[in-house]
Amino acid sequence: xxxxxxxxxxxxxxxxxxxxxxxxxxxxxxxxxxxxxxxxxxxxxxxxxxxxxxxxxxxxxxxxxxxxxxxxxxxxxxxxxxxxxxxxxxxxxxxxxxxxxxxxxxxxxxxxxxxxxxxxxxxxxxxxxxxxxxxxxxxxxxxxxxxxxxxxxxxxxxxxxxxxxxxxxxxxxxxxxxxxxxxxxxxxxxxxxxxxxxxxxxxxxxxxxxxxxxxxxxxxxxxxxxxxxxxxxxxxxxxxxxxxxxxxxxxxxxxxxxxxxxxxxxxxxxxxxxxxxxxxxxxxxxxxxxxxxxxxxxxxxxxxxxxxxxxxxxxxxxxxxxxxxxxxxxxxxxxxxxxxxxxxxxxxxxxxxxxxxxxxx
Ligand SMILES: C[S@@+](CC[C@H](N)C(=O)[O-])C[C@H]1O[C@@H](n2cnc3c(N)ncnc32)[C@H](O)[C@@H]1O
Numbered sequence: 001x002x003x004x005x006x007x008x009x010x011x012x013x014x015x016x017x018x019x020x021x022x023x024x025x026x027x028x029x030x031x032x033x034x035x036x037x038x039x040x041x042x043x044x045x046x047x048x049x050x051x052x053x054x055x056x057x058x059x060x061x062x063x064x065x066x067x068x069x070x071x072x073x074x075x076x077x078x079x080x081x082x083x084x085x086x087x088x089x090x091x092x093x094x095x096x097x098x099x100x101x102x103x104x105x106x107x108x109x110x111x112x113x114x115x116x117x118x119x120x121x122x123x124x125x126x127x128x129x130x131x132x133x134x135x136x137x138x139x140x141x142x143x144x145x146x147x148x149x150x151x152x153x154x155x156x157x158x159x160x161x162x163x164x165x166x167x168x169x170x171x172x173x174x175x176x177x178x179x180x181x182x183x184x185x186x187x188x189x190x191x192x193x194x195x196x197x198x199x200x201x202x203x204x205x206x207x208x209x210x211x212x213x214x215x216x217x218x219x220x221x222x223x224x225x226x227x228x229x230x231x232x233x234x235x236x237x238x239x240x241x242x243x244x245x246x247x248x249x250x251x252x253x254x255x256x257x258x259x260x261x262x263x264x265x266x267x268x269x270x271x272x273x274x275x276x277x278x279x280x281x282x283x284x285x286x287x288x289x290x291x292x293x294x295x296x297x298x299x300x301x302x303x304x305x306x307x308x309x310x311x312x313x314x315x316x317x318x319x320x321x322x323x324x325x326x327x328x329x330x331x332x333x334x335x336x337x338x339x340x341x342x343x344x345x346x347x348x349x350x351x352x353x354x355x356x357x358x359x360x361x
Contacts, residue, residue: 001050001051001054002350004047004050005047005284007043008043008044008047009280009284011041011043012034012038012280013280015041016034016037016038016041016044017034017037019037020033020037028279029279030279030282031274031279031280031281031282031283031284031285031286032282032283033279034279034280034282034283035283035286038283048287048291051287051291052108052291052292055107055108055135055292056108058131058134058135059108059109059110059127059131061131061134062126062127062130062131062134063110063127065130066123066126066127066130067123069126070117070118070121070122070123070126071118073122073123073126074118074120074121074122074123074202075120076206077120077122077202077203077205077206078120078202078206080205080206080209080210081202081205081206081209083209085209085210085212086208086209086212086213086214086215087191087205087208087209087213087214087215087216087217088205088216088217089201089202089205089216089217089218090216090217090218090219091198091201091202091219092218092219092220093198095196095219095220095221096221097114097196098196098221098223098248100243100244100245100248100296101113101114101196101197102114103295104293104295105293106243106293106294107292107293107294108292108293109127109128109131110127111124111127112124113128113174113195113196113197113199113200114196114197114198114199115199116198116199120202121198121199121202122199122202122203122206123199124197124199124200125174125175125197125199125200125202125203125204126203128174128175128200129175129177129203136351145177146177146178146179146180146181147326147327147328147351148178148238148239148269148354149170149177149178149179149180149181149182149236149238150181150184150185150327150328151269151324151325151326151327151354152182152236152238152267152269152324152354152356153181153182153184153185153186154185154327154335154339155267155324155339155356156234156265156267157185157186158335158336158339158340159339159340159341160265163233163265164186164188165186165189165232165233165234165264165265166188166189166190166233167189167190167192167231167232167233167234168182168183168186168189168190168191168192168232168233168234168235168236169192169193169194169227169231169232169234169235169236169259170182170191170192170193170194170236170237170238171194171222171235171236171237171240171252171256172194172195172222172237172239172240172243173193173194173195173200173201173204173217174195174197174200174204175200175203175204175207176193176203176204176205176207176208176215176217178236178238178239178269179191179193179204179208179215180208180211180213180215182234182236183213183214183215189234190214190215190216191208191213191214191215191216192215192216192217192218192227192232193215193216193217193218194217194218194219194220194222194225195217195219195220196219196220196221196222197219198219201217201218201219204217205217222240222248222251222252222255223248223251223252223255224251224255225255225258225259227259228259229258229259230259230260230261230262230264231259231261232259232260232261232264233260233261233263233264233265234264234265234266234267235256235259235260235264235265235266235267236266236267236268236269237252237268237269238268238269238270239269239270240268240270241268241270241300241303242270242271242294242296242297242300242301243294243296244296244300245296245299246296246299246300246303249300249303249308250308250311250312253266253308253309253311253312253314254312254313256312257312257313257314257361258313260361261361262361263360263361264360264361265358265359265360265361266309266314266358266359266360266361267356267357267358268356268357268358269354269355269356270300270355270356270357271285271297271300271301271355272285272301272323272348272355273301273302273303273305273321273355274301274302276321276355277348281348281349282301285297285301286298286301305319305321305357306319306321309357309358309359313361314359314360314361315359315360318359318360318361319357319358319359320357320358320359321355321356321357321358322341322345322355322356322357323338323344323345323346323347323348323353323354323355323356324338324339324345324353324354324356325338325345325346325352325353326346326351326352326353326354329346329351329352330346
């Protein structure tokens with residue numbers, strides 16, 4: 001799919017863009033215009049059908065194994081959780097699931113993030129864990145390796161050497177794969193992860209405990225956290241905000257501000273906003289909004305991040321937004337230079353770099 005996508009961009013420039021210019025006497029201004037021009041194009045239709053099918057097959061490739069072993073995986077997760085060890089798990093069976101999660105199967109994953117098929121179930125988490133490994137197999141990002149978290153943690157180390165966080169909160173932590181690497185980079189850190197999905201949190205807790213990480217997982221809605229004010233030095237999220245409505249994101253930013261101590265830092269890894277990339281890449285990225293059950297994708301990318309962080313309470317001059325290289329794909333000295341803003345990070349796409357934004361409390 002990665003090769004076909006690169007080929008599609010060439011095809012667009014060689015054919016669809018030329019036709020557009022001939023007809024309109026100008027270049028397309030936006031991803032929306034390019035999408036309209038591409039809708040009847042045979043290459044786009046074939047690529048789009050293949051991509052949709054590849055997304056479905058991602059889940060189908062792991063579903064039978066997960067279903068066959070569901071009882072055993074859940075029993076093992078429960079056994080690890082009963083063992084003495086670091087960290088904890090706090091579930092809230094009364095928590096109402098947000099509509100953004102229940103309305104449709106995001107990424108076409110059967111059951112979405114939250115469905116429980118039996119008491120103590122972790123099969124949704126096993127689907128997510130193994131499915132995302134299949135999905136990212138051809139990319140540089142290797143989702144389960146925690147590359148986003150490792151990159152952000154090293155970015156903080158390089159760009160703010162005096163910052164030494166003790167308490168971390170990961171919002172929408174899923175199975176915790178983008179949480180644990182922070183504790184590798186900052187060994188003094190105590191991790192907290194919240195998510196609405198009980199199966200994912202059970203899995204995350206069993207995994208962190210069996211690996212010996214002190215992480216406290218808790219089932220909460222990010223719009224209304226139960227932590228006291230100023231509880232954390234670092235609040236992060238990854239691949240989370242683009243799945244939320246604008247009104248949810250405003251509440252999440254306000255909660256992040258509230259639970260950070262003064263001087264604490266918020267960092268989100270997200271899709272690059274519409275104004276940070278060219279019109280073709282906007283068209284390409286927004287594909288998920290139309291065909292991959294990601295209804296907020298395009299609206300999130302239009303969200304004015306700096307203004308919204310300021311509305312949440314953060315000082316405007318503390319806002320930052322940039323690409324950082326994916327840790328491990330460039331040398332450590334190149335990474336450090338990019339982190340300090342001395343050289344540009346690679347272009348966004350296929351896990352070569354991450355787009356991050358945030359602010360200081
Ligand atoms: C795409 S996943 C994020 C994955 C994870 N951060 C990572 O990088 O692998 C989005 C997660 O957010 C959770 N979620 C969605 N809405 C939420 C909310 N309002 N509060 C807390 N968690 C939420 C979902 O259950 C899901 O696990």
